[in-house]
Amino acid sequence: MSDQTGQRNNASKWRWVWILLAIGTLVAVGGFLAAIEDTADVSATDAGPALQLVSFRALEAGDVNASVEALSEVRPRWSAEIRAAVSGRVIEVSEAALSGQHVTAETTLFQIERTQYETAVAASELALQEARLALLRAQNKTTITRRQFERDGIQPPNELALHLPELRIAEGGIASAEAQLAAARQQLEDTTVIAPFSGIVTERMISLGQTVSPSEPMVTLVDDTRFELTVEVSRTDWDLLDHPIAGQIAVLESTSGTPLGTAIIREGGGFLDPTTRQYRIFLEVSRSENTSVLSGGFVRVILRGRTVEDTLTIPSTALTRTGHVWFIDPDDQLVRQTPDIIFRRADRIVIRVPQGEMTWRLATTPLGFFLPGQQVAPHMVEGN
Known part of the structure; x- marks a missing residue:
């Protein structure tokens, strides 16, 4: 009994010894860390933070020939669903009446009894x-x-x-x-059904031996030699055009920028579209060796505009999502401007020269942390 009591006392004594050793070790480490912090070298300097490097392009104000771009669908001048004018049995179907065939005007398509x-x-x-x-x-x-x-x-x-x-x-x-x-x-x-104009047969609805009645559709014929386009422009763009516009040449491009030829402006203006409240311009295209438009496709129409004075041409990347551009003034400070956009041309934006006397150094890549009056380190880059 006495041996068990002695063993318990010895175990309790060693437990307190280990606790005291742990506390002592913790105090020694804390003191060592405090000593290191107190003796850390801190060197004072008068130099401020490094200035943000900002790339810019030097711009010059000048005159520019305006242009107006708009998308339009190419439509055939003539597109007709040719119907039977008389009743009777179809006794002959020409090869020209088959779907996909190109026919010229006055070509026989069907013969009715x-x-x-x-x-x-x-x-x-x-x-x-x-x-x-x-x-x-x-x-x-x-x-x-x-x-x-x-x-x-x-x-x-x-x-x-x-x-x-x-x-x-x-x-x-x-x-x-x-x-x-x-x-x-x-x-x-x-009784002899002929093609009223040159074009492509897109669909045939009548077969040999079938009896037709008046007004029954027989084929659908689409003109492939002359096309029409309709462009809608806003009042601002309308004022940019070089008037009168009738008879002028417009440039046609694909949506990817590939040249497709030219179109002639037949007429324009005179009324506003009752839905969009925009001006409508009507153009016509004749197929030639230098024109490669197809009916049903979308094209970009570039209309010639008048000469606009006192403008700056900036890259589209310089315009922020909030509609601002950043310039660097002679004191290398940032200046924020809300540009007066005249028109856009590909990846360029033409704006009016902002008010005020300053060197037109445009920040080419605006960043989110830009602030008006912020001091920067300008870096000039080449480019238009």
Whole structure:
């Protein structure tokens, strides 16, 4: 019993020894660290923080020929769904009527059975001959009656006595018969369906042996030689154009900037679009060796503008998302400006010269920490 009590006392004694040793070690480390901090070398200097390096381009104010750019869809001048003008069975389908075929104007596309229309023409020609015979009889009757009254020295009592109403009816019969004959001949001619203009057959809806009725669609034909474009511009852009614009040449480019040719401005202005409230400009394009536009595509139309004085041309990257540009003044301090943008051209922006006397050193890459009046270290870069 006494041995167990002694063992417990010894264990308790060693526990306190280890605790005291740990406390002593902690105090010694703390003192060592405090001594190191107190003896750290701190050198004082009068030099301020390094200035931020800012790249800039030197700009000169000058005159520039304005231009206005807009997107437009290329549309064919003529696009028609050709329909049957008469009824009948289709007895011939030309190779030119197949989808994808290029046809020229007056090319035969379909042939509809002609028999009934040839019969109608023959009947109308006979009716015209009969009407002419009736007119001759009426004229002869009127002539004989008039001579008889003259021979007797008697004044005809009325037009009926001279058979003039019958003469007028006979003359009207001639006009009616001629009109019926013209209509019959037109129907006979309509049995041959031809292309009204040159273009591409985009869809065929009729097959050989099928019976068609009037106004039934047969093919869709799209002009591929002449195109039209419509451009909408704002009032500001309209004022930039060189007026009058009718007859001027506009440059066409693809959306990626590839040259496609030119277009002629047919007309422009005169009214505002009721939805967008913008001016509309109408252009036309004729296919040639130097023009490679396709119907249905989108193109960039570049319209020639007037000369604008006192401008600066800056890269588009110099314009911040908040619509500001940064200049560096003669004291190497940043100046923030809200530019008056005149127009954009590719990756360039043309602005009016800001107010104030300063050297036009433009910060090419504005950074988020720029502040007005901030002192910087300018670095000039080459470029336009």
